[in-house]
Amino acid sequence: MLFSEEEYRARLAGVRVRMTRQGLSALLVTDPANIYYLTGYNAWSFYTPQLVFVPADGPMLLFTRAMDAGGAFRTSWLPSECVVGYPEQYVHRPHVHPFDWVAFALRERYLIAPAAKGCVGLEMDSHFFSPKAYRSLVNAIPEWTLVDSFELVNWVRSIKSPAEVQLMRGAAQVCMAAMEAAVETIDVGVRQCDAAAAISQAQIKGANGIGGDYPAIVPMLPTGEAADTPHLTWSEDRFEAGQAVVIELAGAHHRYHTPLARTLTLGKKPDRLAKLADAVADGLNAVLTEVQPGVPVRELARAWNWTLAKYGLEKPSRIGYSIGIGYPPDWGERTISIRSEDESVLAENMTFHVIGGMWMDNYGYELSESIRVTADGVETFTSFPRELIQKGG
Structure with missing residues (x-):
């Protein structure tokens, strides 16, 4: 890993402090710079949808294209069970979106209900978070109240180690x-x-x-x-x-x-x-x-x-x-x-x-x-x- 596990844990703790202040029970991170900051994952894979699910407590989950999941495991500090690849048939299809699959994967892991107790933050101004991705999450997880995170992770990044x-x-x-x-x-x-x-x-x-x-x-x-x-x-x-x-x-x-x-x-x-x-x-x-x-x-x-x-x-x-x-x-x-x-x-x-x-x-x-x-x-x-x-x- 490029940084120590202690540093990565400190970054996650800083994000969670800010999540609490903003009343967020979970955060969905789609900006590749923020994904890299939190997980260490580094690849030219951001042209397809990917996200990190950050709950108020418990492990983060990194969702990326199945063919990229191996690279995510090799470059990030996350254990293999926290790196999840979505199937190839969801890539660049007109009537389905990878986040349809991601939403069901979160539901299978019983992570939807705990996050529904508060608001779930989205990076609404991320370059790689599309309107179609947003619509997919809204339709697939009606229990969630989705709100803008207002560059939450970006602000944590502003002070360097x-x-x-x-x-x-x-x-x-x-x-x-x-x-x-x-x-x-x-x-x-x-x-x-x-x-x-x-x-x-x-x-x-x-x-x-x-x-x-x-x-x-x-x-x-x-x-x-x-x-x-x-x-x-x-x-x-x-x-x-x-x-x-x-x-x-x-x-x-x-x-x-x-x-x-x-x-x-x-x-x-x-x-x-x-x-x-x-x-x-x-x-x-x-x-x-x-x-x-x-x-x-x-x-x-x-x-x-x-x-x-x-x-x-x-x-x-x-x-x-x-x-x-x-x-x-x-x-x-x-x-x-x-x-x-x-x-x-x-x-x-x-x-x-x-x-x-x-x-x-x-x-x-x-x-x-x-x-x-x-x-x-x-x-x-x-x-x-x-x-x-x-x-x-």
Whole structure:
């Protein structure tokens, strides 16, 4: 197992404490990141329905496709009797759903009635929990009162254990190798897809003896005038002289992610981009200076907004979010967002991707750091130069 049994039991205990506070008698977990957090199960099987049944007391049950049950037993800490595979004939059928079978399996184990004493939580915003899956549960288990769990497990995940922090440090080594590959490969005349390939190779190969994992998000490379918007990937076009390229990527190690963003210009730095880079660097430094346990998240946003205002700039979107375990399509934990409206308070071993992204008219700039809240300040996971990178010119 990647973590000790004691750590897994502590995670389950933390989830159950929150279940009690929310009045839940059971919880159904479908987010692959949360399944991994609770059980250790790790495979590319989330394209078919799977769930973990977490009762108020007693053992958890992991339900997955029958052909994947062996993999679940090999990668999780659960005993074999707690890993249950549903039959193949339930996979991708128009009139039946795997959760029809799962519901009957729970009924056969006499687990329906105990969970009916309170509400049963569902991950209603999980990427891999479909309306058809919900309808299946509603129809098959009319005794249950199904309610949104409001990212219950995600919130428990927000504070990392020392073992998790160490894995994120490993991911940071992979991340820096991938960013180095990006900077080395991107050049005038090089195809964008070739740069993406070099980045992907570095992400999987790893660095310094640390093996890479597949990242939850592919490399993003908004280029030239298209750098005025985030989340663009790559094309087969060739990089041109004078273009700026926004590079956002992550290193992943045992599913833990540390993202990083930098901006590279092919030739002399345009004055408007250089000025924007100065503003973003000052803003990011102001944010990191504020980080310590007990500080409201909104204070980080305030520091950013105040600094940008001195440059006559503003940024309406959030400037960061909680990170850790990631599966496609996202490496964020979907809990804490660094913005003025967030009511969260920083605690030691929370981890974030802090993003200074500015998208202007026909150009843009991005600078980010992955960080950990320490006992008295902040740890940045990577040590890549925090500047606008000039190549040539």
